[in-house]
Amino acid sequence: MSSKYDRVAADLRSKIRAGRFAPDTRLPAETDLARDYGVTVNTMRRALELLLQEGLIDKRQGAGNYVRQQRPPMVRTTERYQWEKDRVRLPADERRAAGATERDTGLNRDDLDFYAEYTQIPATAEIAAVFNVPEGTRLLRRVYHTRKRSERAPMGTGASYLVYDHIARNPDLLNAENEPWPGGTQHQLSTVGIEVGEIVDEVVARTPTPDEALVLDIPSGSAVLVLRKISIDTTGRVVEVADAIWPGSRIKLSYNTKLKAWN
Amino acid sequence: MSSKYDRVAADLRSKIRAGRFAPDTRLPAETDLARDYGVTVNTMRRALELLLQEGLIDKRQGAGNYVRQQRPPMVRTTERYQWEKDRVRLPADERRAAGATERDTGLNRDDLDFYAEYTQIPATAEIAAVFNVPEGTRLLRRVYHTRKRSERAPMGTGASYLVYDHIARNPDLLNAENEPWPGGTQHQLSTVGIEVGEIVDEVVARTPTPDEALVLDIPSGSAVLVLRKISIDTTGRVVEVADAIWPGSRIKLSYNTKLKAWN
DNA sequence: GAGTGGTCTAGACCACTGT
DNA sequence: CAGTGGTCTAGACCACTCC
Known part of the structure; x- marks a missing residue:
């Protein structure tokens, strides 16, 4: 025997899937839905909570519940x-034309808003272990938000870590004003003689931290995809650790593996 | 001004993180916690809901809330x-020794329980598009669950699709009794003359469907990681589409990209 | 200011776990 | 059967959106 809120959610879910409520339209008010289904508002809200987690609806306080x-x-x-x-x-002008984010999204530079913030911090135990440096080593921490101009909340957020001593030779790399840097991190590293030879992506799924839920404007019971990118130079040294976080519904990662032929 | 349940959750969260409640121990009963924090049981439950989504606690009906x-x-x-x-x-006996799952988990064959179910179905529009075959083409659908012997719920679940006409030459491939097949899918395909040349992994994060939440025994407001593996043979034909689903907290994917040297 | 969702309370009853 | 979490109700009041 399933619960009332489960059955109410299942009914609404199928109605939405069947197109009985068109995308971007408002659902009836919670009080009305509750009356129609013969449950209290609290129970109705619990059912809607499930649909919210599944990404089927958006809740907008004061405005209503909208089909997503x-x-x-x-x-x-x-x-x-x-x-x-x-x-x-x-050459610099070609690099400037478009970055990797524009390539992924198919959007123009003008459609995107880019925010960067640099700070210097001592390495936590966790990051230090990845870099294979002592805890407390000076790092440059770069926090990013990427936003579509047409939207309030960022598409994704992230942080990148560099070892201060690797890059201090070029003071331009320490200044957030130079973002977005034409050519991206690999070009930045090249200005201090670093050639990236290998990149390891580690991918994890989890729910957002309270901070992330706030910044990305997503419910706490939704999924985010976390990508940790570890860049290794041609001498085998870890030169960048970057964590990127997207709402699960907005990103798909694709990895291609070519296998050696038998013959 | 943040809400009461947020503040209660933050306090409990930090206490758990700080080790004030050891892993695997029971938290005080919800009625007791509610009294201590000066809120009603309902509000207390809402705070606990957040910690559940974050994977910090396990709820066990009738038994209590446990630090995870x-x-x-x-x-x-x-x-x-x-x-x-x-x-x-x-040779077959070497292949039999251990499969890819054992390799990933570091567990022995005896620690793992493997369940497979085969059915033949007509291709849905979505799968047909990936295979590049007409909708309705006969497919072999293989559903898997992998479980640690010591646990109730499976570690992961998944489904694999093969085009019936590609593999029907070998009747052994149509029988779930032959699972787990020593050497895995690539060996199965080799018995009908197919050599896999390229594999594309597509990775997505989302919340579980109601079904998945039930089977994997995870809360509806948690994250799952979904991997769609597309295998392409040496002639460029898609020969397998497989979807694997894990609770986000139990899996990390790692992808290594080697870059070509400049010199 | 009318209407909407968000928070919180108080309390009843049910379902499950362990002893 | 005592104790725990799960479901559901009824209703108050607040915060926000939009006209």
């Missing part, structure tokens, strides 16, 4: 890394 | 694909 427009997620492929590396050696 | 033991997630790397391919040509 399903946007196709941005696709991020492995090839971007080689593409980024190849571009490092292009 | 953080298990290190299983790591699944790209190298598994080449490894699997290399094994196809080994």
Whole structure:
């Protein structure tokens, strides 16, 4: 025997899926829905909570519950890394034309808002272990938000860590004013003689932290995809650790593995 | 001004993180916690709901709320694909020794329970598009659950699709009794003359469907990681589409990209 | 200011776990 | 069967959106 809120949710879910409520339209008020289904408002809210978690509806305080427009997620492929590396050696004006984010989203530079903040921090135990440096080593921490101009909440957020001593030779790299840097991190590293030879992506799914839920404007009971990118230079040294976080519904990662032929 | 349940959750969260409640121990009863924090039971439950979503606690009806033991997630790397391919040509007894799942988890064959179910279905529009075959084409659908013997709920679940006409030449491939097949899917395909040349992984994060939440025994407001593996043979034909689903907290995917040298 | 969702309370009853 | 979490009700008041 399933619960009342489960049955109410199932009914509403199927009605939405069947197109009985069009995308971007408002559902009846919670008090009305509750009356129609013969449950209290609290129980009705519990049912709507499930649909919210599934990404079927958006709740807007004071305005109503809206059927969510399903946007196709941005696709991020492995090839971007080689593409980024190849571009490092292009002239500056070509690099400036468009970055990797524009490539993934298919949007123009003008459609995107880019925010960066630099701070210097001592390495936590966790990050230090990845870099294989002592805890407390001076790091440059760069926090990013990427936002579509047309939207309030960012598409994604992230942080990148560099070892201060690796990059201090070029003071331009310490200044957030130079973001977005044409050519991206691989070009930045190239200005201090670092060539990236290998990149490891570690992918995890979890619910957002309270901070992330706030910044990304997503419910606490939704999913985020976390990508930790670890860049290793041609001498085997870890030169960048970057964590990128997207709402699960907005991103698809794609990885291509070529296998060696038998013959 | 944040809400009461937020503040209560934040306090409990920090106490758990600080080790004030050891892993696997029971928290005080909800009625007691509510009294201590000066809120009603309903509000207390709402705070606990947040910690549940974050994976900090487990709720067990009738027994209590338990601080969750953080298990290190299983790591699944790209190298598994080449490894699997290399094994196809080994003698049967060596292949039988251990499969890819055992390799990822570091567990023995005896610690794992493997369940497979085969059915034949007509291709849905969505799957047909990936295979690039007409909708309704006959497919073999193989549903899997992998479970640690010591646990009730499966570690992960998944479904694999093969085009019936590709594999019908070998009747052994149509029978779930032959699972787990030594050497895995790549070996199965090799018995009908198919050599896999390329594998594309598509990774997505979302909340579980009601079904998945039930089978995996996870809350509806948690995250699952979904991997769609698309295998392409050496002639460029899609030969397998497989969806694997894990609770987000139990899996980490790792992908290694080697970049071409500049010189 | 009317209408909407968000928070919180108080309390009843049910379902499950352990002893 | 005592104790625990799960469901549901009824109603008050607050915060926000939009006209």
